[in-house]
Amino acid sequence: MVPTLSAWPWENLGPFKYLIYGPFLAQVLYSRTQEDSMKNNWCLHILIICFLRACMYQLWNSCSSMLFLNRNRRILEQGVDFKQIDKEWDWDNFVILQALMASIACSIFPFLSNLPLWDSRSLIVAIIFHMGVSEPIYYWAHKGFHGNYLFTHYHSFHHSSPVPQPFTAGSVSFLEDIVLSGVIGIPLLGTCLIGCGSIYMIYGYVLMFDLMRCLGHCNVEIVPHQLFEKFPTLKYFLYTPTYHSLHHTEMDTNYCLFMPLYDALGNTLNSKSWELHKKNSSNSGKNWRVPDFVFLAHVVDLTSALHSPFVFRSFSSTPFMTKIFLIPFLPIVFVVMLVMWAKSKTFLFSFYGLRGRLHQTWVVPRFGFQYFLPFARDGINKQIEEAILRADRLGVKVLSLAALNKNEALNGGGTLFVDKHPNLRVRVVHGNTLTAAVILNEIEEDVKEVFLTGATSKLGRAIALYLSTRRVKVLMLTISSERFQKIQKEVPTEFHKYLVQVTKYQAAKNCKTWIVGKWITPREQSWAPPGAHFHQFVVPPILPFRRDCTYGDLAAMRLPDDVQGLGSCEYTMERGVVHACHAGGVVHSLEGWNHHEVGAIDVERIDLVWRAALKHGLKPVSTLKPKNL
Structure with missing residues (x-):
C-alpha cells in the first residue's frame, strides 16, 4: 500500500x-481580451516563473552533462543510467505543485496581486527571512525525513539516484515538496506581509533558490577552494557540490539547505567536507581516468x-525519432554547426x-x-587523425571508427592512419568484421540465394565470400567486371559458380533475400518479389517502401547486462543496443587483441x-531466429 502523501x-x-x-x-488570455487591464496578472507571473525555473534546471543539467568541459571536475565519475533517468522522469512535479500553491496564496492574500515592481529592501529582507527562518526549519525537517519511517516511505526515493543531478533535486515525494514549498514560501510571504514585497523579489528569490539547489546537485565542483582559503567564514554560508x-x-x-552553519551547530557536519572539496577543486587541472576503449562517432x-x-x-534516453518540438532549436544547431565547421576538436560525448x-x-x-563534400575530406581526416594520436598519447588501448569515419573513399577504412603512423600503440578498429557476422547471422539457414547491393564494398565483399563458401548463390550487383572478378578469385575455383555478377x-x-549495402530507391525496391526481406548495412537506412516486404534494422548488438552508467541511446538503437561496428571495437578491447582491424575484412576471422x-x-x-556461425 502506498503511504499517504507519497505519490503525486x-x-x-x-x-x-x-x-x-x-x-x-x-x-491570462481572458484578462487580455475581455478586461481593460490585467487584473489577474499574477497568473502570467506564475507561468513565466514556471518557465524560467524549468529552463534553469534544464540548463544546469546540460552544463553538468557536458563531459568535454567538466570531466576533470566531476565528483562521482559513474554515468547516469537509464534506471535513474526513468526515476527522475517527472522531476518537474514540484514546479506544478508550487504554481498551484502560489495561486492559492494569491487568492487568500489579494494584495499579492498588486505588488510594486521594485522595492530596494525586499530582496535583502527575503534573504534575512531565509537565513534566519527557512534554513533552520529545513535543517530540522530534512533531518526528520532521515528517521526510519519517514525515510523509508518518503525520502528514500530521492536518495535512490546514485549520481546527483540537477533533476535529482526535484525528484522527491509529494509530502517532501509540500514541506519544501513552505520553506520557499516563508521568505516570500513574510517579506510581503511586512510591506516590503515586490515582483522582482519574488522572481529573484525563487530563481536564486533553484540556482542553489542545482549547484548542490550538479555533481561538478565549480566552487574554487581558494575562495574559502581567502574567506574562511564563507564556507559556513555557502555549500558546495562536494558538500x-x-x-x-x-x-x-550535511543536512543543511544551503548553509553549512546549521550542520556545524547541529553537530552533523561531515569532517571530510572541506578536505574533499579542496581535493576535487584542485583536480580540475589534472587528467581524467584513461579509458580502455574509445568509439569515435x-x-x-x-x-x-x-x-x-x-x-x-530524457530525449536521448530513448531511440532517436524526429520530433516536432525539435524544430525551434534547428537555427541554433545550424549556427553551432558553422562554428564547429570553422574550428573544432573532437570532444567527449x-x-x-x-x-x-x-x-x-x-x-x-x-x-x-559534410563527409560527402570533396573539399572537406582532408579536414575530416585531420580531425580523425588528431583523435587517434590523442588516444595514443593518453594510453587508450582500442579506438573504433564509426560509420562515415571509416569510409573507404575517405581513408580506406582506417588504413590511412595506420600506414602513416606505424608505431601506434592504440589499436585502430573499424569493427566491420562483427558487422558482417551480425548480418550473416540474420540470414536463415535454408536460404540458397541472396541479392547483394554494395557488393564490392568491404562488407559486401566479405559477405559474398563467406556465403559462397557455404554454397549460397550470391547475385552481386556491380557494373565493374574487374572488381567482381578480383573478388571471385579469392575463393577456390569450386565456389566460383556461387558468385554471379548482375x-x-x-x-x-525472384530472390526473396536482399542484402542492401548501397542505398536503393523505392523504384529499385519494387523489383523485389512479395515477401522479400531487406537486410541492410547502408547508412542512412533505406525507406521501408514495400508493405508486402519486411525490413531489417542496421546491424547491431545488445551490450551485456552488467554494463554500467549507460544512459543514452545510440541514434535509433534501443536502450543498451549499439551499432555492430561499436560492438566490434568492444570485443576487440575485451579480448585484448593486439592487431589493427582496418582495410579489407579478414573473412577467416568472422566466426x-x-x-x-x-x-x-x-x-x-535481430527479430529473426539467430544461428551459430
Missing part, C-alpha cells in the same frame, strides 16, 4: 499533467545532434563501464553530409569474432 496526485496523467497550467493560461554529494553518499551528515544530421545526452536527457573497463564515445564534430535490379525479381562477442555477453538483436 497527477502521477497517472503522464504528459497530460501539463494541462494543469491550462487555467492559468486561460485566465552536498557527501550527504548522498554518507547520509547521516560523428553527428548524422541537424536533428540528431539534439539527441546528445547534454541537450535533452558519453561513457559507460563494462567489465571494470571504461568505455568512452568521442565525437568528430562533423555532420553526415548489373540490373531486375535480376533479383572467431562472432564467438568472442557471444562469449562476452553481447547478444544479437
Whole structure:
C-alpha cells in the first residue's frame, strides 16, 4: 500500500499533467481580451516563473552533462543510467505543485496581486527571512525525513539516484515538496506581509533558490577552494557540490539547505567536507581516468545532434525519432554547426563501464553530409587523425571508427592512419568484421540465394565470400567486371559458380533475400518479389517502401547486462543496443587483441569474432531466429 502523501496526485496523467497550467493560461488570455487591464496578472507571473525555473534546471543539467568541459571536475565519475533517468522522469512535479500553491496564496492574500515592481529592501529582507527562518526549519525537517519511517516511505526515493543531478533535486515525494514549498514560501510571504514585497523579489528569490539547489546537485565542483582559503567564514554560508554529494553518499551528515552553519551547530557536519572539496577543486587541472576503449562517432544530421545526452536527457534516453518540438532549436544547431565547421576538436560525448573497463564515445564534430563534400575530406581526416594520436598519447588501448569515419573513399577504412603512423600503440578498429557476422547471422539457414547491393564494398565483399563458401548463390550487383572478378578469385575455383555478377535490379525479381549495402530507391525496391526481406548495412537506412516486404534494422548488438552508467541511446538503437561496428571495437578491447582491424575484412576471422562477442555477453538483436556461425 502506498503511504499517504507519497505519490503525486497527477502521477497517472503522464504528459497530460501539463494541462494543469491550462487555467492559468486561460485566465491570462481572458484578462487580455475581455478586461481593460490585467487584473489577474499574477497568473502570467506564475507561468513565466514556471518557465524560467524549468529552463534553469534544464540548463544546469546540460552544463553538468557536458563531459568535454567538466570531466576533470566531476565528483562521482559513474554515468547516469537509464534506471535513474526513468526515476527522475517527472522531476518537474514540484514546479506544478508550487504554481498551484502560489495561486492559492494569491487568492487568500489579494494584495499579492498588486505588488510594486521594485522595492530596494525586499530582496535583502527575503534573504534575512531565509537565513534566519527557512534554513533552520529545513535543517530540522530534512533531518526528520532521515528517521526510519519517514525515510523509508518518503525520502528514500530521492536518495535512490546514485549520481546527483540537477533533476535529482526535484525528484522527491509529494509530502517532501509540500514541506519544501513552505520553506520557499516563508521568505516570500513574510517579506510581503511586512510591506516590503515586490515582483522582482519574488522572481529573484525563487530563481536564486533553484540556482542553489542545482549547484548542490550538479555533481561538478565549480566552487574554487581558494575562495574559502581567502574567506574562511564563507564556507559556513555557502555549500558546495562536494558538500552536498557527501550527504548522498554518507547520509547521516550535511543536512543543511544551503548553509553549512546549521550542520556545524547541529553537530552533523561531515569532517571530510572541506578536505574533499579542496581535493576535487584542485583536480580540475589534472587528467581524467584513461579509458580502455574509445568509439569515435560523428553527428548524422541537424536533428540528431539534439539527441546528445547534454541537450535533452530524457530525449536521448530513448531511440532517436524526429520530433516536432525539435524544430525551434534547428537555427541554433545550424549556427553551432558553422562554428564547429570553422574550428573544432573532437570532444567527449558519453561513457559507460563494462567489465571494470571504461568505455568512452568521442565525437568528430562533423555532420553526415559534410563527409560527402570533396573539399572537406582532408579536414575530416585531420580531425580523425588528431583523435587517434590523442588516444595514443593518453594510453587508450582500442579506438573504433564509426560509420562515415571509416569510409573507404575517405581513408580506406582506417588504413590511412595506420600506414602513416606505424608505431601506434592504440589499436585502430573499424569493427566491420562483427558487422558482417551480425548480418550473416540474420540470414536463415535454408536460404540458397541472396541479392547483394554494395557488393564490392568491404562488407559486401566479405559477405559474398563467406556465403559462397557455404554454397549460397550470391547475385552481386556491380557494373565493374574487374572488381567482381578480383573478388571471385579469392575463393577456390569450386565456389566460383556461387558468385554471379548482375548489373540490373531486375535480376533479383525472384530472390526473396536482399542484402542492401548501397542505398536503393523505392523504384529499385519494387523489383523485389512479395515477401522479400531487406537486410541492410547502408547508412542512412533505406525507406521501408514495400508493405508486402519486411525490413531489417542496421546491424547491431545488445551490450551485456552488467554494463554500467549507460544512459543514452545510440541514434535509433534501443536502450543498451549499439551499432555492430561499436560492438566490434568492444570485443576487440575485451579480448585484448593486439592487431589493427582496418582495410579489407579478414573473412577467416568472422566466426572467431562472432564467438568472442557471444562469449562476452553481447547478444544479437535481430527479430529473426539467430544461428551459430
